[in-house]
Each structure stands twice: as C-alpha cells, then as structure tokens.
Amino acid sequence: MKKFSFLIVATxxxxxxxxxxxENSTAGVVDSPNTSHHxxxxxxxxxxxxxxxxxxxxxxxxxxxxxxEHHVVExxxxxxxxxxxxxxxxxxxSDVWISPAExxxxxxxxxxxxxxxxxHAMPFVLGDPGITYSELxxxxxxxxxxxxxxxSYGDGVGDSxxxxxxxxxxxxxxQMEWLMYTVTFRSQESSDRFNLIKxxxxxxxxxxxxxGKLVWYNHEDGVPKDPRREIPFTNVQLTTDTPDDxxxxxxxxxxxxxxxxxxxx
Numbered sequence: 562m563k564k565f566s567f568l569i570v571a572t573x574x575x576x577x578x579x580x581x582x583x584e585n586s587t588a589g590v591v592d593s594p595n596t597s598h599h600x601x602x603x604x605x606x607x608x609x610x611x612x613x614x615x616x617x618x619x620x621x622x623x624x625x626x627x628x629x630e631h632h633v634v635e636x637x638x639x640x641x642x643x644x645x646x647x648x649x650x651x652x653x654x655s656d657v658w659i660s661p662a663e664x665x666x667x668x669x670x671x672x673x674x675x676x677x678x679x680x681h682a683m684p685f686v687l688g689d690p691g692i693t694y695s696e697l698x699x700x701x702x703x704x705x706x707x708x709x710x711x712x713s714y715g716d717g718v719g720d721s722x723x724x725x726x727x728x729x730x731x732x733x734x735x736q737m738e739w740l741m742y743t744v745t746f747r748s749q750e751s752s753d754r755f756n757l758i759k760x761x762x763x764x765x766x767x768x769x770x771x772x773g774k775l776v777w778y779n780h781e782d783g784v785p786k787d788p789r790r791e792i793p794f795t796n797v798q799l800t801t802d803t804p805d806d807x808x809x810x811x812x813x814x815x816x817x818x819x820x821x822x823x824x825x826x
Contacts, residue, residue, distance in 0.1 A: 593617065600694045602710050606684050606728065609735030611769040616685045619769065620803045624681060625796045633804060634678045640809040641674050650674050653809045660815035670818040680775055681794055683760065684728060684737045687712050700729055702739055703785055708732045727755065727783075736763065736770075741783060757785060766799045773797075 594613040596604070607613050623633045631644045641652040648664040650657070650673065657671040679686050697709030707729035727741035741755040757780045762773030774793045778785040811817070 594688065595690050596688065598690065598692065598694075599688060600710075602696065602708065603684075603688065603694050603728075605735040606710070606730050606737055607688050609730075609770070610684055610737065611765075613685070613688055615768045616688075619767065619799050619801060621798070621800050622678065622682065623796070623798045624677075624794045626677065627793060627795075632677060633808065634675070635804050635806075635809065639675060639678075640806075641678065642808050643674065649812070651809050651811070653811055656811065656817045658811045658815040658817050660812040662814055662816040671820060677792070677794075680758075680792070681771060681797075683740060683772070685769075687726065687728060697727060697729075699732075700739075700783060702729060705738070706732065707738050725755075739785075755780075755783065757783070759785070759788075762793075764797075766797055767801075769799055771797060771799070 594617040596613055599607070607616075610616075620636055621634070622636060623631065625631050629646055633642045634640070638654050639652070640654050641650070643650040648666050649660045650666075650670045651660075652658075652674050657674050659666060659670040691714055693713050695711045695713075697711050700707050700709055708731075710728045710730070712726040712728060725743050727739075728737060729739040729741075730737050737760050740758045740760065742758075743753070743755055757778045759776045759778060760772045761776060763770050764773050765771075772794070774791055776788050776791040779787050779789050
C-alpha cells in the first residue's frame with residue numbers, strides 16, 4: 562500500500578454527519594427511510610439513482626481508494642472502518658477512534674472517517690433527515706444546462722450544521738452531475754467559499770447508481786474552468802449483508818478523536 566498525505570485531503574471537504582447523529586439518538590433501526598421532508602426535485606434525483614427504498618435496503622458498502630485505503634461502512638448506523646498501511650480509523654456508533662494511538666496520521670480522524678463515504682454515497686446522503694431543500698437558478702455547466710438544489714442543515718445536525726451544498730442535475734434524467742460544497746468543520750462559521758466536484762463514470766451496483774470517479778474543478782463563481790484532481794473508487798461493493806459489528810469496535814491500542822478547537826477563521 563502507498564503512503565498518503567491525509568493533511569492535503571482534510572483541507573478539501575467536511576463529511577456531513579446528519580444521518581449518523583439522527584439514528585444514533587434513537588433506539589433500534591428504522592424499517593423505512595424518512596422521506597416526508599423531500600421535495601419533488603430531490604425525489605427526482607434520488608429516483609434516478611435507484612430510489613431511497615432500494616438504498617435503504619442495503620446494509621453494507623465497501624470500496625478502495627488509490628492511496629491504498631479500504632473503507633467499510635455499515636449503512637444503517639453509519640459505522641465506519643478504514644484500514645490504511647500504517648493505521649486504522651473507525652466509528653463504533655459513539656466514538657471516532659484511530660489505531661495505533663501513537664501514529665503518523667496528520668489529519669483529524671473525526672473529520673476524515675466518513676468523508677469519502679459521503680462523497681461516494683451522493684445523492685443518497687442528501688436525503689437524510691434534518692435537511693432542507695430549496696430551488697436554485699439553472700446553471701450552465703460545461704455547455705449543459707443543469708437544475709440546482711440548495712441543501713442546508715438544521716441547527717445541531719451533525720458536526721458541521723452550517724455547511725451548504727449545491728447539487729446540480731440533468732433536468733431530463735434527474736442524474737446528478739455536479740456538487741458544490743462549503744467547509745465549516747474547523748471554523749464552525751458559515752462560508753460562501755464553495756468547492757466544485759464533477760460526478761463521473763456512473764455505474765449500477767445492486768440497483769443503485771454510484772459514481773466511479775470524482776473530479777475537482779477550479780471555478781469562477783460556479784463556472785467550471787479546469788480539473789485539478791480526481792479520486793477513483795474501485796472494488797465497490799454494496800450489499801444487503803450486515804457486516805460483523807466487531808470490526809468497528811475500538812482496538813485496545815487506539816485513542817478517541819474529538820472535535821478540533823475552532824480556529825476562528
């Protein structure tokens with residue numbers, strides 16, 4: 562496995578944790594997805610990718626990244642385990658941990674633990690409870706007119722409730738095309754600085770359409786300019802099998818990772 566600069570990645574995106582916080586606060590596992598807050602627009606997008614019922618029937622996702630990491634996610638309670646060359650990161654349903662406790666990881670494991678799961682599980686994670694939707698003006702994205710949805714979170718939902726997302730989709734098919742997002746994890750302050758990702762290489766896995774590659778773009782006021790980096794997802798598995806709960810438990814040689822102190826920036 563290859564070594565990887567987690568510090569660079571950690572400056573790019575905050576992993577929203579709305580569903581994780583919502584479900585951890587209730588006993589048991591819900592039998593059907595909560596879609597009462599969905600608008601017609603987000604429903605169209607979700608349906609184009611397989612629908613919330615199909616997504617909710619899945620219990621486990623796993624994938625590999627080019628940096629050598631293997632990610633496993635228990636989908637109902639969003640428990641996570643990431644195995645890298647020199648360390649592991651996990652979420653056991655209560656705490657985010659990293660093992661071994663003494664390691665060379667330079668990022669914040671709480672920030673990182675579900676970052677790429679949320680990227681990869683778009684648009685379904687944007688159907689989580691605690692989210693509100695509003696319509697955006699149409700946008701020209703590389704010669705194609707896209708419809709837009711503004712996604713925002715209720716107070717106290719997840720680690721970064723002041724994050725905002727702009728999802729752009731094909732008005733005919735409903736397929737997701739672009740995502741713009743802000744990063745407020747460290748500052749906990751609202752931001753108008755958006756990053757831009759193009760979703761590519763869609764493939765269907767067990768009836769659910771997932772992206773095979775994400776490409777970050779430089780942009781000016783939301784207009785894409787040129788690609789600057791890309792992340793492929795390989796060996797993707799999405800199944801109805803429940804993973805062994807023991808894999809998410811804190812190892813003996815591990816430490817719990819909390820929220821960072823606000824930088825005020």
